[in-house]
Amino acid sequence: MIVIRSAQPLEWREIAAIAAGASLELSPEAEARIAAARRLVDEIVTRGIRAYGVNTGVGALCDVVVSQAEQRDLSHNILMSHAVGVGAPLGREETRAIIAAAINNFAHGHSGVRLEVVRTLLALLNADTLPEVPAFGSVGYLSHMAHIALVCVGAGHVRAGGERITGDDALRRLGLEPMTLEAKEGLSLVNGTPCVTGLAALAMARAQRFLDWADVVSAMSFENLGGQLDALDPQSLAFRRSEGLALVGARLRAALSDSAILNESVGRRTQDPLSLRTIPHVHGAARDALKMTAEVVDRELASITDNPIVAGTPEAPRVFSQAHAVGASMALAMDGIAVTMAQVSALAERRLDRLVNPLVSGLPAFLAEIGGTRSGFMIAQYTAASLVAQNRRIAAPASLDGGVTSGLQEDHLCHATPAALKALEIIENSARILGIELLAATQAYDLQPTQLARAPYTDSLRAKVRGVLPIYRDDRPLANDMTFAFRMIADGVPPPLPGPSTRTDGTDDPQSTAAAPATVAAHRCAESANDALAMLPEAHGR
Structure with missing residues (x-):
């Protein structure tokens, strides 16, 4: 390209x-x-x-x-x-x-x-x-x-x-x-601000890819936990004015269409815990935030951010020695994206906790086939909780750090580039958390007490994982599986959902150049996944 x-x-x-x-x-x-x-x-x-x-x-x-x-x-x-x-x-x-x-x-x-x-x-x-x-x-x-x-x-x-x-x-x-x-x-x-703007564009692409995965992985957990489909009802969701909310609701309905597991659970509870019924609200708010951030980044790319700026004509040149190189808007935008991604991944960890907790899941404790001698996903949830805490620590706004440099001449600092770097770190941590949820949800399907049919889409995701990784029996280091799942999410895109293709800002645009970063990433995914698979010799041939 x-x-x-x-x-x-x-x-x-x-x-x-x-x-x-x-x-x-x-x-x-x-x-x-x-x-x-x-x-x-x-x-x-x-x-x-x-x-x-x-x-x-x-x-x-x-x-x-x-x-x-x-x-x-x-x-x-x-x-x-x-x-x-x-x-x-x-x-x-x-x-x-x-x-x-x-x-x-x-x-x-x-x-x-x-x-x-x-x-x-x-x-x-x-x-x-x-x-x-x-x-x-x-x-x-x-x-x-x-x-x-x-x-x-x-x-x-x-x-x-x-x-x-x-x-x-x-x-x-x-x-x-x-x-x-x-x-x-x-x-x-x-x-100028090319440093933060370049990093912000990269953060946008990775955040968009993460949110696409978050929708479909959360659908797997929702199904495994017998979520109430009323939480995804379009009439109910329409009471809140949010393009992102409406989009996520539609995506989840597409992913869970024709699920016998969910049809069986209708009416079982008056309402689900918040970690399930707020998926459209939290993911939708994140998409709304991403759309607003995209406008900020594109405005910055359209702006002249030098100091000084030269203008005018050779006969009458002008010099503007002012503050256009200060990236306050970018610092605020990147701080916002950092908090946004931290919240979405914190919700993923809460779903993960419910999957491994036999008191609420109805599944074997910690998704282990045999309790006592096998710990299953018990400690993987610890890792997710640790990453959520790390995200919380580094999500503090860089734009408020302040400081004084250059002998009081530069006595206000907005830390735009550090804000973008920590946003990228949080997005990476979040992809690791979501990867653990993906593995746990796949394992949960294998341990369901009934043989009711999964939704065709979630079944395809399960098959995608199981095509490489067998059911987990405490027979190999779980960290290697987690690396494989992380690479799937960080480098690739989920299978397309049934129905019309949409961008994450909610507009129909299947042929947009927006697909370019995802397309390149999809080509990289196989290579990255193979690298992770190389650490899994035990998985071959099972």
């Missing part, structure tokens, strides 16, 4: 597709805008117009004038001094998403970097020759972008085909030479 950055800015779905492996190209119009913005910077330099980071220092040094002869040094030195990231490097998809969002920002035509700089980033991206970017150490965006930009000047390191090489070697393998940065280019390469 090729994504083209044209007159229209990229949307989050396109960034997610590029993160998953699609290539990116610039239209001639986008290249012309980048070149025009560079001409504005050249005029600013020639005329000596005061511009932050062009002919002044940065941060608290913004009033220190830098001569024209020193401006190349300023650009180079900004990269060196801002490359202060620590910790393990970001993953492939995270790095690709950030680079794609940065190129999108430059293509607005208000940054002032030369076209050669953008083409170098494109070459690295499309060759999957990716800078090594430490995950931590930024209160906003500076260190991550600095480590990416290091490679443009032949410094830093990259990962290419599983090999770690220097930035200089990476460029030469691509037929490129290390660059000497011109005025403003060092600052343009490190500032």
